[in-house]
Amino acid sequence: MSHDLSLRQALAADLPAILSLQAQLGQDDGTVLDQNHALDIFRRMARYPNYWIRVAELEGVVVGSYALLVMDNLAHLGSPSAIVEDVVVDAIFRGKGIGKAMMHDAMGIAHEKGCYKLVLNSNQRRLDAHRFYEGLGFERHGVSFFVPKEGFRA
Secondary structure (H helix, E strand, O other), X not given: OOOOEEEEEOOHHHHHHHHHHHHHOOHHHHOOXXXXXXXXXXXXXXXXXXXXXXXXXXXXXXXXXXXEEEEOOOXXXXXXXXXXXXXXXXXXXOOOOHHHHHHHHXXXXXXXXXXXXXXXXXXXXXXXXXXXXXXXXXXXXXXXXXXXXXXXXX
């Protein structure tokens, strides 16, 4: 990977690039938020303590992004935990070490914040992603459950 890769906290000006990357994942039929709605959410996220969108930039171009949330806990003797979400690298640049650099960035922040673990979820069908994460030291652990919004009760 080029030595010109840098990782940094996203700026509002990065939102078009981040949304373009998200569209590549094919979630929500490739539809992404409009710029104004994305900016509202970005600003709201910025008010959370320890919640960041991070971008990987290569020669001035955003080529990857991920979100990282560090949460306080009463369990584990008060040690925080971290969650990685929305990991994406531009399809043109996959396999060049950018995802690895982003996950090492997340691990470094989690370590710096004293987290007892860093977790992420991956779709069961994304076998290449699973091999990628396992190659970085992530271990399969526990069972993940979710309730789709149709199952929420008021």
